[in-house]
Amino acid sequence: MPDASATESMLTETRRFAPPADFAAQAHVKSMAEYEKLHARSIAEPEAFWSEVANELHWFKPWDAVLEWNLPDAKWFVGAQTNLCYNCIDRQIDAGLGDKVAIVWEGEAVGPDGPEILRLTYADLLERVSRFANVLKSKGVKKGDVVTIYMGMVPELAVAMLACARIGAVHSIIFGGFSAQAIRDRVEDGKSKLLVTCDGSWRRGKVVPLKANVDEALAMTDRVKDVIVFNRCGVAGTDQAPMVAGRDHDWATLVDGADPTCPAEPMDSEDLLFILYTSGSTGKPKGIMHTTGGYMVHTYMTSKLTFDLKADDPDELYWCTADLGWITGHSYIIYGLLPNRCATLMFEGGPNHPAPDRFWDIVERHKVTKFYTAPTAIRAFMKWGDEHPERHDLSSLKVLGTVGEPINPEAWVWYHETIGGGRCPIVDTWWQTETGGHMLTPLPGATTTTPGSCCRPMLGIDMAVVNSDGEEVPHNTGGILVCRKPWPGMLRGIYGDRERFVETYWSKVPGMYCPADGARIDPDGNFWITGRIDDVIVVAGHNLGTMEVESALVSHPAVAEAAVVGFPHDVKGTGVAAFVITQGELPEPGSDAAEQMKKDLVAHCGKELGPIAKPDQVRLTTALPKTRSGKIMRRLLRDIAAGNEITSDVSTLEDKGIVEKLQEG
Ligand code: WT7
DSSP, X not given: OOOXXXXXXXXXXXXXXXXXXXXXXXXXXXXXXXXXXXXHHHHHSHHHHHHHHHTTSOOSBOOSEEEEEETTEEEEEETOEEOHHIIIIIHHHHTTOTTSEEEEEEEEXXXXXXXXXXXXXXXXXXXXXXXXXXXXXXXXXXXXXXXXXXXXXOHHHHHHHHHHHHHTXXXXXXXXXXXXXXXXXXXXXXTOOEEEEESOEEXXXXXXXXXXXXXXXXXXXXXXXXXXXXXXXXXXXXXXXXXXXXXXXXXXXXXXXXXXXXXXXXXXXXXXXXXXXXXXXXXXXXXXXXXXXXXXXXXXXXXXXXXXXXXXXTTOEEEEOSOTTSHHHIIIIIITTGGGTOEEEEEOSOTTSSSTTHHHHHHHHHTXXXXXXXXXHHHHHHHHOTHHHHTSOOTTOOEEEEESSOOOHHHHHHIIIIITTTTSOEEEEBOOTTTOSOSBOOOTTTOOBOTTOXXXXXXXXXXXXXXXXXXXXXXXXXXXXXXXXXXXTOOOEETTOHHXXXXXXXXXXXXXXXXXXXXXXXXXXXXXXXXXXXXXXXETXXXXXXXXXXXXXXXXTTEXXXXXXXXXXXXXXXXXXXXXXXXXXXXXXXXXXXXXXXXXXXXXXXXXXXXXXXXXXEEEESOOOBBXXXXXXXXXXHHHHHTOOOOSOOTTBSOTTHHHHHHHO
């Protein structure tokens, strides 16, 4: 059970930030009293509440029932037909908004004339999406087929995902930072026959070899029959990214020859929309399944309320800095945003290229109004120095969001003052790949926020902190975070693994969804996330299973056994610490051989799993601290990794001298 109340956070809890009165007056939800009334009603009458939200969107056929709930299976908007791509694009065109900008894209490189910028109107987007949808059809893709997408942050990535949604293909997007092994595993798990990629992607001025990773992955499976390659870096067809005859096709050639119209397929509300993989406590990532109607309604409403989006404000420009390969990108760059008739900005590159003020330069040039990023990025900005944001006019900003991990109050206050000029409400949004959209968050015009707290449940969401019997615990007492009622954006399962779905989310607390986070509620009713209660660590805002890293380590010939834990890291939030028993003789501590081995192991994890999984600390050892019953004492390892005084009871350790050895390790 997580610790109830850290003194530090109790102290900072006394600082409160009320929404500025002029902001609140214009907001969708204007006060705490209004929020409380709306929330109470949404919980008391969920079907009426959600159907009112759904009615703001387009349906080919209305629902027979709002919800059918057989724990743990929910069906939302039963019997209805809709299409999410239609709601992202066509609905706006039907309303006469075809010339309105939908996507503003900025490339990473900055040439003498500035960066490459592309503005796609809803009409432009419709044509591009329709052409690519026809390309997919011409390659034999049918409703329900899984299309794997592994691309950089180019507009074509958004086009590819929307094209899938348009024809009812299920996309499985893989973050461009993942390795060949991850691609192979996901292609196999999804039985995917078609893959869309780029020759490479730009990252800090260098080409990330996406196509080469795909080729390496496809050497390990013969599942994929067609690969569509978008030539972003100009290396497609060269030695860096050779095209395989008969399998690989050039994006531009296919699109040029395709019909520019393609009707949106009426989809059943519960038809699968996408699969997205996330790490779990056991080695294998889980393919989280999201369906069409409920996910659409949840992401639409939460985008509107959390960021207070204004469809009628021609200056509204929203920017989420996440990659489309994560759920944050799926829900809060494209799917929740476009149905709100707002312009969404996509940026191709990293935050410090060519200089550490790149993000603020973008905010100033484009006049971004709503900005959404992660605590790990905010902490990096703090380190880089205030002079970078201070060089820029950030006065267009109105709401600042954060997501992915708990934000420390110091970073929160810095974000509020230095980026928000003390004027912008901060929304600390708690949710997961599995929840589809926001679950706990302030509403910017209503909530008085406290740095470090993600405040209150979203409308329609029934969150609580309970003990393992499902009983609510008193205020300021640590417990298990749960959701007590089904919600539209909830996951519908783990692809191909029913048992794991039930076991992971529905077995810890009877009758309730358990996200595996610890939490407490303060006397004001605000939620505080205290950390994961399973073997998942959140590194720089990304889930990482400690077992995944352990499996990667033991696949290296020099490793006999490995244990991986998280430790507090001042930028990433949580860093990765690996304790490794070597195969054969242990190299002399501090020797070149030992240092080389550590470097090799870090590189090996990067190669197997991707850069996020690279350990920040490696300790080589001859043994791990185990109890007599053979269990690795993870709490002890966490203390060692954090450099803490050892508070664990080590009396049950088999080899008591091991602690000192590991500390030196
Ligand atoms: C886990 C979900 C949701 C998109 C990004 C991550 C942690 C997420 C917060 C927050 C404290 C947070 C939780 C959660 N988390 N947001 N605002 N405050 N913790 O999605 O990879 O599915 O990870 O991230 O531990 O369970 P994900």
